[in-house]
Amino acid sequence: MVKVLHVKLFDQGMNEAFQQLRSITLSGAEPLNKLVSFTGAHGLVTANQDPKFKKLLDSFHWNMPDGKPGVWVGKLKGRLQMQQIPGPNFFELVIRNTAADPQIKHFFCGGKEGVADELKAVCNSTYHNPNVTGTFCPPFRQMSHEEMVALGKAIDESGANLVWIGLSTPKQEMFAARLKQYTKVQFILCVGAAFDFHTGRVKYAPNWMLHAGLGWLYRTLKEPKRLAGRYAQIIPLFFYYNIKSLINSPTSKNNKTIQA
Secondary structure (H helix, E strand, O other): OEEEOOEEEOOOOHHHHHHHHHHHHHOOOOOOOEEEEEEOHHHHHHHHHOHHHHHHHHOOOEEEEOOHHHHHHHHHOOOOOOOOOOHHHHHHHHHHHOOOOOOOOEEEEEOOOOHHHHHHHHHHHOOOOOOEEEEEOOOOOOOOHHHHHHHHHHHHHHOOOEEEEEOOOOHHHHHHHHHOOOOOOOEEEEOOOHHHHHOOOOOOOOHHHHHOOOHHHHHHHHOHHHHHHHHHHHHHHHHHHHHHHHHOOHHHHHHHHHHO
């Protein structure tokens, strides 16, 4: 793990994350509802500004580096093996590579009405994974205790051991932490726009933009009304906070002392 804006990010790469997830899921161990967030600049800046959200991310089993900028900072801190792990990509990797594992069952929770059901069909037809045992579309309001009890029961009765949450940050992380109290699964994974990507509602950025860390720009150009204001604030703040953090780090201060 490496801290980026004081949030611990997973630094061992996507394949290692998958192998660990698969091993834990198949281990037969008591379900512990391990929470996983795919955290880009938006989540990291939000955590830097909101102590409650920072504390929430600290409680997660893994915070994956969803965006390139987080990986760049991690590499500057010596984690040269660190890789970007976008939520949609990790979702596809897991779905594809557990298609022949009937012991690993999936439950989809998120998206607009019908999106989770459509994603289930995509997983069956495109990724040949028939092991999606349930779906649910959360209302836009906060769910009542009784509704959460019913959802937890539906998940448990479905036999799922991986629950995928497809909402936005920080709503999805708060929802996952609350859901943890009502169900017993191995992992609850917050994958953001993965549902929309894999059902074709949102298009992937060209590879050159992804490699350059400009996926956010592509999405902004596609959805300017929803995302332009967010990223106009988030991207400058991300670099400002990180430069400030690096300048104020103990290593930086020690180097100044030595030079003096």
